[in-house]
Amino acid sequence: xADLLTVKDLTKQYQEFTLGPLSFNVPAGYIxxxxxxxxxxxxxxxxxxxxxxxxxxxxxxxxxxxxxxxxALARAEVGVALDTTGFPESWxxxxxxxxxxxxxxxxxAARFHELIDLFGVAKKxxxxxxxxxxxxxxxxxxxxxxxxxxxxxxEPAAGLDxxxxxxxxxxxxxxxxxxxxxxxxxxxxxxxxxxxxxYLLYIVGGHQLFFGETATLLxxxxxxxxxxxxxxxxxxxxxxxxxxxxxGFSLMMRAEAARNLPAGLTIEPVDLDALMIYYGKEVQxxxx
Amino acid sequence: MRNSVKxxxxxxxxxxxxxxxxxxxxxxxxxxxxxAMLNFDVFAIIVGxxxxxxxxxxxxxxxxxxxxxxxxxxxxxxxTRRQVVLGHYLxxxxxxxxxxxxxxxxAAIYSFMxxxxxxxxxxxxxxxxxxxxxxxxxxxxxxFLMRVGxxxxxxxxxxxxxxxxxxxLNFLSALGDNFSPSFTFGWVVAGAVALxxxxxxxxxxWYSKREL
Amino acid sequence: MQVVLSNQAGVxxxxxxxxxxxxxxxxxxxxxxxQLPSIRELAKDLKISVITTTRAYRDLEAQGFVTxxxxxxxxxxxxDNELIHEHALRAIENGLQMAIDAARxxxxxxxxxxxxxxxxLEGENDG
Numbered sequence: 173x174a175d176l177l178t179v180k181d182l183t184k185q186y187q188e189f190t191l192g193p194l195s196f197n198v199p200a201g202y203i204x205x206x207x208x209x210x211x212x213x214x215x216x217x218x219x220x221x222x223x224x225x226x227x228x229x230x231x232x233x234x235x236x237x238x239x240x241x242x243x244a245l246a247r248a249e250v251g252v253a254l255d256t257t258g259f260p261e262s263w264x265x266x267x268x269x270x271x272x273x274x275x276x277x278x279x280x281a282a283r284f285h286e287l288i289d290l291f292g293v294a295k296k297x298x299x300x301x302x303x304x305x306x307x308x309x310x311x312x313x314x315x316x317x318x319x320x321x322x323x324x325x326x327e328p329a330a331g332l333d334x335x336x337x338x339x340x341x342x343x344x345x346x347x348x349x350x351x352x353x354x355x356x357x358x359x360x361x362x363x364x365x366x367x368x369x370x371y372l373l374y375i376v377g378g379h380q381l382f383f384g385e386t387a388t389l390l391x392x393x394x395x396x397x398x399x400x401x402x403x404x405x406x407x408x409x410x411x412x413x414x415x416x417x418x419x420g421f422s423l424m425m426r427a428e429a430a431r432n433l434p435a436g437l438t439i440e441p442v443d444l445d446a447l448m449i450y451y452g453k454e455v456q457x458x459x460x
Numbered sequence: 461m462r463n464s465v466k467x468x469x470x471x472x473x474x475x476x477x478x479x480x481x482x483x484x485x486x487x488x489x490x491x492x493x494x495x496a497m498l499n500f501d502v503f504a505i506i507v508g509x510x511x512x513x514x515x516x517x518x519x520x521x522x523x524x525x526x527x528x529x530x531x532x533x534x535x536x537x538x539x540t541r542r543q544v545v546l547g548h549y550l551x552x553x554x555x556x557x558x559x560x561x562x563x564x565x566x567a568a569i570y571s572f573m574x575x576x577x578x579x580x581x582x583x584x585x586x587x588x589x590x591x592x593x594x595x596x597x598x599x600x601x602x603x604f605l606m607r608v609g610x611x612x613x614x615x616x617x618x619x620x621x622x623x624x625x626x627x628x629l630n631f632l633s634a635l636g637d638n639f640s641p642s643f644t645f646g647w648v649v650a651g652a653v654a655l656x657x658x659x660x661x662x663x664x665x666w667y668s669k670r671e672l
Numbered sequence: 673m674q675v676v677l678s679n680q681a682g683v684x685x686x687x688x689x690x691x692x693x694x695x696x697x698x699x700x701x702x703x704x705x706x707q708l709p710s711i712r713e714l715a716k717d718l719k720i721s722v723i724t725t726t727r728a729y730r731d732l733e734a735q736g737f738v739t740x741x742x743x744x745x746x747x748x749x750x751x752d753n754e755l756i757h758e759h760a761l762r763a764i765e766n767g768l769q770m771a772i773d774a775a776r777x778x779x780x781x782x783x784x785x786x787x788x789x790x791x792x793l794e795g796e797n798d799g
């Protein structure tokens with residue numbers, strides 16, 4: 173199956189911040205999770221994919237289209253829910269429905285209302301009167317209701333309670349089930365992503381730290397823990413991001429480096445949260 | 461360009477408050493005409509309302525989403541930047557033509573009812589004058605709206621234009637003693653149209669460079 | 673086919689799937705020719721990524737437990753006894769190696785280890 177999205181050396185230069193070069197791709201039928209601290213450039217990346225900003229260098233191929241003009245018209249095949257793609261304040265669900273139907277040839281009103289009902293959105297309430305979480309649900313429902321080949325979501329789970337989040341994850345998995353549709357979502361809810369994201373794009377400070385299968389990233393590192401006394405300088409050198417307390421230490425390091433460690437240490441696989449936290453400590457330490 | 465028409469339609473839909481805009485318009489017309497029938501001299505008020513409405517209505521799409529306007533929404537839809545700009549112009553000029561036309565119809569009826577207060581020729585000129593005012597109010601601020609969106613800068617320009625036009629009109633009516641009023645007026649209208657047409661390429665250019 | 677995942681197990685998810693499917697195939701719960709849920713259906717039901725289930729099925733196919741027929745689905749392969757035997761041997765080796773490592777760590781003598789094995793086997797025969 174061809175890739176729905178191919179990004180090569182995408183770069184965006186701002187005065188105080190450089191994003192990229194980023195290179196990644198999204199094959200049809202999979203979920204790509206974008207992770208990274210706030211301000212790392214995840215939203216900017218998504219905006220570049222949608223031609224909301226022009227890149228300084230690099231190429232984006234979306235559904236086979238390589239130019240902004242072609243991509244503009246191909247956006248009928250892209251479902252989007254970003255912070256800035258919200259609807260006018262006075263609109264109700266019916267207004268969203270008719271507006272989307274106007275622009276999107278594959279708009280499925282029945283599906284939209286199904287999702288609105290599933291999310292429990294009040295149909296007669298004006299958009300601005302809805303809570304942020306509910307507004308997000310409306311945006312989401314719209315993004316998922318026109319059979320878009322690629323769905324792009326920026327922190328969709330941010331305002332959602334656990335029940336709604338679960339609904340969302342189930343929806344996304346059902347969405348890609350036929351192998352023809354893909355989803356890109358950026359999220360801080362790393363637990364969800366670690367389970368259902370097939371690929372991960374990890375961005376820190378504008379740099380692409382990793383792109384590949386989720387399992388590859390998680391298998392790359394381990395967490396080494398032990399009592400204070402066991403923390404030798406050699407050990408410290410092998411690790412990335414150290415956490416020391418009165419009762420012990422924990423250190424993240426590459427799995428290969430952890431093969432020949434002395435006895436008495438606990439070695440465990442790292443979860444996505446831990447990985448990002450320890451990596452963050454490392455970056456902080458470097459900066460100091 | 462069908463997509464530009466769709467953008468204009470979208471802009472129109474941002475005007476929905478509690479009642480559709482056309483219903484409000486007809487209701488206001490009815491009230492005004494009733495007042496006129498009862499011999500109240502309301503023409504000045506009418507003109508005031510129309511100028512106010514025509515000016516502010518055009519801005520609504522640009523602050524309708526927490527001051528962000530419909531830019532973000534349109535960015536996610538299958539329309540090009542060019543189609544967005546043309547759609548906005550279509551909406552603005554279209555709505556203002558409707559408002560000016562409505563003013564003319566109301567004024568004509570008023571004139572018919574009280575010809576001593578308002579000769580038909582004056583009614584026509586006021587309607588045309590309103591349209592001209594509106595066109596300038598689109599022509600000058602729109603490029604800035606396209607460039608930076610709805611911000612204090614664009615509001616500033618907007619207000620500035622209104623003030624300038626009011627001053628200019630006073631100046632012209634003073635001048636009008638020297639020239640035939642329709643001659644001056646003709647040039648003013650032509651100028652406004654030229655300004656509007658000239659603002660389009662600038663808007664297109666600035667919007668194409670804008671980061672949303 | 674039933675699969676129950678545990679977050680606490682410390683065993684990677686793809687491994688849990690493989691182990692459970694293998695067990696069911698070997699003890700006959702999943703007879704030869706039975707169709708397994710599709711990779712994507714399984715991913716959805718278990719709420720895990722498609723790549724994970726793909727990997728599990730691929731490993732199972734490589735080890736001869738299932739066959740993947742393009743366009744049709746994944747089916748339990750006829751089990752050849754030699755394969756089952758080999759699998760059992762490998763499992764025994766792993767188990768025994770773990771016991772030996774534990775004994776070393778705990779300072780248990782080899783002779784005691786043999787005794788423990790005999791005792792356990794006797795216990796099984798009685799029970």
